[in-house]
Amino acid sequence: MIKVTLKDGSINEYKKGITIKEVAESISAGLARVALAGEVDGVVRDLGYKLENDCKLNLLTFDDEGGREAFRHTSSHIMAQAVKRLYPEAKLAIGPAIDTGFYYDFDVEKPFSPEDLEKIENEMNKIIKENYAIERFVLPRDEAIKFMEEKGETYKVELIKELPEDEEISFYRQGEFVDLCAGPHLSSTGKVKAFKLLSVAGAYWRGSEKNKMLQRIYGTSFPKKSQLDEYLARLEEAKKRDHRKLGRELDLFDIFEEGPGFPFFLPKGMVLRNILIDYWRQEHKKRGYQEISTPIILNEDLWHRSGHWDHYKENMYFTTIDDANYAIKPMNCPGGMLVYKRKLHSYRELPQRIAELGLVHRHELSGVLHGLMRVRCFTQDDAHIFMTTDQIKDEIKGVIELIDDFYKIFGFKYHVELSTRPENSMGTDEQWEVATNALREAMESMGMKYKINEGDGAFYGPKIDFHLEDSIGRTWQCGTIQLDFQMPERFDLTYIGPDGERHRPVMIHRVVFGSIERFIAILTEHYAGAFPVWLSPVQVKVLPILDKHHEYAKRVEQKLIENGLRVETDYRNEKIGYKIREAQLQKVPYMLVIGDKETENGTVAVRSRKDGDIGSMLLDDFVNKIVEEDRQKK
RNA sequence: GCUGGUGUGGCUCAGGGGCAGAGCAGCGCACUCGUAAUGCGCAGGUCGUGGGUUCGAUUCCCACCACCAGCUCCA
Numbered sequence: 001m002i003k004v005t006l007k008d009g010s011i012n013e014y015k016k017g018i019t020i021k022e023v024a025e026s027i028s029a030g031l032a033r034v035a036l037a038g039e040v041d042g043v044v045r046d047l048g049y050k051l052e053n054d055c056k057l058n059l060l061t062f063d064d065e066g067g068r069e070a071f072r073h074t075s076s077h078i079m080a081q082a083v084k085r086l087y088p089e090a091k092l093a094i095g096p097a098i099d100t101g102f103y104y105d106f107d108v109e110k111p112f113s114p115e116d117l118e119k120i121e122n123e124m125n126k127i128i129k130e131n132y133a134i135e136r137f138v139l140p141r142d143e144a145i146k147f148m149e150e151k152g153e154t155y156k157v158e159l160i161k162e163l164p165e166d167e168e169i170s171f172y173r174q175g176e177f178v179d180l181c182a183g184p185h186l187s188s189t190g191k192v193k194a195f196k197l198l199s200v201a202g203a204y205w206r207g208s209e210k211n212k213m214l215q216r217i218y219g220t221s222f223p224k225k226s227q228l229d230e231y232l233a234r235l236e237e238a239k240k241r242d243h244r245k246l247g248r249e250l251d252l253f254d255i256f257e258e259g260p261g262f263p264f265f266l267p268k269g270m271v272l273r274n275i276l277i278d279y280w281r282q283e284h285k286k287r288g289y290q291e292i293s294t295p296i297i298l299n300e301d302l303w304h305r306s307g308h309w310d311h312y313k314e315n316m317y318f319t320t321i322d323d324a325n326y327a328i329k330p331m332n333c334p335g336g337m338l339v340y341k342r343k344l345h346s347y348r349e350l351p352q353r354i355a356e357l358g359l360v361h362r363h364e365l366s367g368v369l370h371g372l373m374r375v376r377c378f379t380q381d382d383a384h385i386f387m388t389t390d391q392i393k394d395e396i397k398g399v400i401e402l403i404d405d406f407y408k409i410f411g412f413k414y415h416v417e418l419s420t421r422p423e424n425s426m427g428t429d430e431q432w433e434v435a436t437n438a439l440r441e442a443m444e445s446m447g448m449k450y451k452i453n454e455g456d457g458a459f460y461g462p463k464i465d466f467h468l469e470d471s472i473g474r475t476w477q478c479g480t481i482q483l484d485f486q487m488p489e490r491f492d493l494t495y496i497g498p499d500g501e502r503h504r505p506v507m508i509h510r511v512v513f514g515s516i517e518r519f520i521a522i523l524t525e526h527y528a529g530a531f532p533v534w535l536s537p538v539q540v541k542v543l544p545i546l547d548k549h550h551e552y553a554k555r556v557e558q559k560l561i562e563n564g565l566r567v568e569t570d571y572r573n574e575k576i577g578y579k580i581r582e583a584q585l586q587k588v589p590y591m592l593v594i595g596d597k598e599t600e601n602g603t604v605a606v607r608s609r610k611d612g613d614i615g616s617m618l619l620d621d622f623v624n625k626i627v628e629e630d631r632q633k634k
Numbered sequence: 635g636c637u638g639g640u641g642u643g644g645c646u647c648a649g650g651g652g653c654a655g656a657g658c659a660g661c662g663c664a665c666u667c668g669u670a671a672u673g674c675g676c677a678g679g680u681c682g683u684g685g686g687u688u689c690g691a692u693u694c695c696c697a698c699c700a701c702c703a704g705c706u707c708c709a
Contacts, residue, residue: 111638201704202637209706213637216704248645257682257700315708360709365635366700368707378709465709477709515709546666573666581670595668605668613669 003054014051021047021187024059034223035059036067036191037184044070046136046184062223066184072097074134074186075195075221076104081177082123083217086116092179093155093205093214100231101220105203107155111215117197120217124195131190132174136183144169148180155205156180194228195221243524244371250529250586252520252537253372261369261376263517268537271566272523273516275535277357280381280512287402289353289383294335296359300325305490306334307426311459315362332358333484333509336384337491345495350505351387351395357516358382372521373476379516385508386493392506396442396464396481399510403466403479406512409633410523413469414478416448419456426460426486435483436462458509460486468522476522478514483507530587530609533629540626541583542569545576545595552599556592556619563623565630584609590626 001013004023014023020038024031024047038045039058044066051057060067076095083090083106095104106112112120139147141160148156159180160169172181174189186192197219205211222228239245247253252269255262265273281291297319303309308316308330317328329335336354345352361377368374385395407414418439421432439462443450450464457463466479484507487493494502513519523535533539540560544553553569560567568588570579576593583591593605603616617625 113638199703200638203705204636207706209636213705215637218704255701260700362708365707367635367637367705369701374708380709480709511709513709518709543669545668548666575666575672576668578671579669584670591669593669597668607669 002051004051005054005056007058016052017050019047020045020049020051020057020059023051023057027059031059034061036061036186037070039064039066044184046070046134047187048136049184069097070184070186071192071223072102072221073181073183074189075192075219076102077134077172077174077177077179077181077185078124078127078189078192078195079120079197079217079219080104080106080179081127081174082120084177085123086119091155092153094159095179101198101218103203103216103218105205105214105216107205107212107214111202112200112217114200117200117217121195121197124197127175127189128192129190130175131188133188134172134174134185136170136172136185138168138170141169144171144180147171151178153180191223192221193223194225195219196228196232238525241525241528242371243373243521246524246529247371247521250537252524255371255375260366261364261374263372263375263377269520271537272520272531272535276513276516276519277381280357283402283405284353284355284383287353287398289355291355291357292336292339293356294329294332294339294358296329296361297321297326298329298335300327302334302338303327306337306487307460307490308334311424311426315364317361317363328361329358330360330362332356332360332380332382333384333487334491336382337487337493340384340386340493341491345386345505347388347495347497347503350495351385351391353383353385355381355383372517375515375517378518380511381513381516383508383510385510386488386495386505387508388495388497388503389506392438392483392508393442393445395508396439396483397446399481399508400442400446400448400464403481403512407466407468407479410526412522412526414466415469415475416443416450417453417456417465417467418443418450419453419458419463419465421462422455422457422459424459425457427489431485432457432462435485439464439481439483458482458484460484461509476514476518478519478522479512480510480514482509484509530589532634533589533626534631534633536587536589537566538568538586538588539565539630540567540590540592541579541586541588542567542592542594543576543579543583544569544571545593547571547573549594549596549599553594556594556604559619559623560626563627565623565626580607590622592622 002016003011003013005011021032024035035047037047037060038049039060040049040051041055044060062068062071073096076097080092080095087108089109091107093105093107096102144160145157148160163169170181170183171178172183172185197217199218201216201218202213203216205214220228220231222231250268251266252272253263253265255264300318312330316330319326319328336356339354357379359377359379364374364376387395420436443464461482461484463480463482465477467475468478469475488505488507493505495505497503542553542557544550550571557567557569570583580591587609589609591607593607595605598604598616602619604619604622605616606614606622608614
């Protein structure tokens with residue numbers, strides 16, 4: 001007999017060799033029905049896995065990551081089986097579960113078309129209906145290679161050959177289909193109740209553009225049809241929130257063919273942009289930052305000195321002026337260096353926090369451009385902090401607090417990643433270690449959770465990245481804090497210490513919004529275009545019912561303007577329902593309907609974007625209410 | 635940059651080798667109206683750009699450009 005400890009801490013005894021599935025059945029039929037896999041002493045296993053020793057067992061359902069993964073992974077195998085039936089010459093690459101579903105990469109002569117997807121879906125339904133048992137088996141390395149070679153699965157052969165020596169090489173069989181796979185999987189194909197294939201895309205073998213491009217099919221799957229429908233509805237909702245669509249509809253910004261990746265901001269978008277910038281300036285002033293502005297074009301020589309020429313040239317634009325070579329800045333730091341170097345600095349002046357809203361240009365590949373999220377020119381809300389070594393930790397903490405304060409205002413969730421030394425970088429290992437540890441210590445002293453992002457630092461130093469979560473659950477890097485020992489060295493920055501000697505300052509590069517453009521895109525999707533009062537380009541729309549109400553409407557408008565509110569009045573000769581509809585579609589937070597009653601009583605009939613008609617109130621009361629909402633950043 | 639798809643009035647989209655269509659928006663006129671679309675009329679397009687095939691191309695072919703979905707890369 002063996003002792004099995006369950007999640008709730010209870011210990012049951014079973015005979016040796018009992019399967020996970022049988023344990024689930026012994027607990028309840030309901031649990032056995034929803035169990036998809038089991039976690040045995042921390043390792044996720046198939047339901048058919050035999051328990052041979054005392055262990056901790058955690059039964060996994062679709063609500064657990066491990067359960068979901070098994071479910072989606074099996075879904076991808078079903079898809080691969082269907083593809084092999086329809087296109088026997090297709091070679092299998094890899095087919096993992098991902099957060100939102102699964103994909104499988106195939107090497108095929110002809111790319112899949114949307115009609116092909118339909119055929120594949122139909123075949124998958126057959127496979128699910130046929131309800132094959134899924135069996136695991138293990139082969140020794142040489143047999144495994146031979147097995148896959150015979151099938152002509154060259155990618156699988158390559159994968160097996162690269163597996164570590166001691167790795168068990170497992171396969172899963174369902175009907176006529178066998179795939180190399182670590183598992184775990186569901187016990188049969190019939191368990192996948194609801195799935196949909198979503199898209200086809202090219203994807204490089206092993207993610208390297210040097211390799212052949214394969215055809216990837218994305219799909220998603222759920223135990224219940226209702227869950228699938230819910231997911232698809234969420235995708236639709238995400239489409240509605242797309243900032244590119246909303247940006248045009250709400251006249252915030254636009255991008256033209258004449259300037260791919262170079263966005264134009266329209267009057268309403270500028271209102272939003274300027275509010276963000278005003279707030280940014282105010283908060284930075286409070287925290288001891290000074291602001292500068294450096295040129296967009298600077299002599300190429302500067303970029304040789306900064307290391308950008310060696311490490312960032314591919315992303316830069318160049319130009320010539322009077323036969324001399326110049327570069328368009330992709331970053332603000334070198335300009336900041338020149339400003340620091342103008343004068344000798346005393347240790348008493350440090351830390352120096354120098355901010356710059358700098359417009360940078362970067363040559364991004366045409367295929368990655370995406371509305372305001374990925375552009376070729378954007379405004380970084382940059383700052384460079386020059387400091388002594390013992391000021392590092394406090395300065396980093398200060399920036400972390402600043403970023404947290406900003407994101408909280410907008411109600412964003414975010415997570416933090418620490419990026420370490422990349423391959424093509426400057427400096428010594430020791431410098432990198434000191435810098436990386438400084439960032440780590442600052443975060444740990446604040447009790448922050450973070451993920452390590454190996455090899456993803458800037459070429460001049462490690463960084464802390466802040467990733468905001470948008471409406472679709474995509475994450476976008478916004479804020480970043482980068483610690484840099486290289487630029488001060490390269491530009492021979494110094495300060496005079498208490499000892500009268502020259503010392504080398506350390507530098508932080510940091511942004512809060514990251515890029516104003518991207519931040520506006522994220523805000524737009526986050527609020528689905530319905531910006532809170534303090535950010536709305538138009539806060540109040542005055543809607544007179546008839547032309548005889550225009551005079552009072554004008555007075556209302558004037559009063560709101562006097563109180564610093566952003567207001568528009570619809571004087572057109574249209575029915576009130578029409579005016580409301582339009583204001584509502586423009587997502588104006590408050591509409592004021594002005595008719596006989598209001599004109600007589602000095603009131604306004606308030607309609608909120610969110611709650612509809614909320615009744616009449618005195619004009620003064622309304623003004624106070626909105627001014628207060630604006631002030632509180634609601 | 636790579637793979638696939640798309641490109642027709644400001645927007646959303648239909649059409650298709652032989653005079654280019656609709657709805658919304660715009661403009662004009664009428665209606666004076668209380669919480670998401672009043673009615674009638676008018677105007678608006680070299681069918682992304684450049685080549686080619688053809689008696690004739692917006693339609694078929696080629697190249698380029700832009701956009702979309704991914705890949706790779708990133709604020």
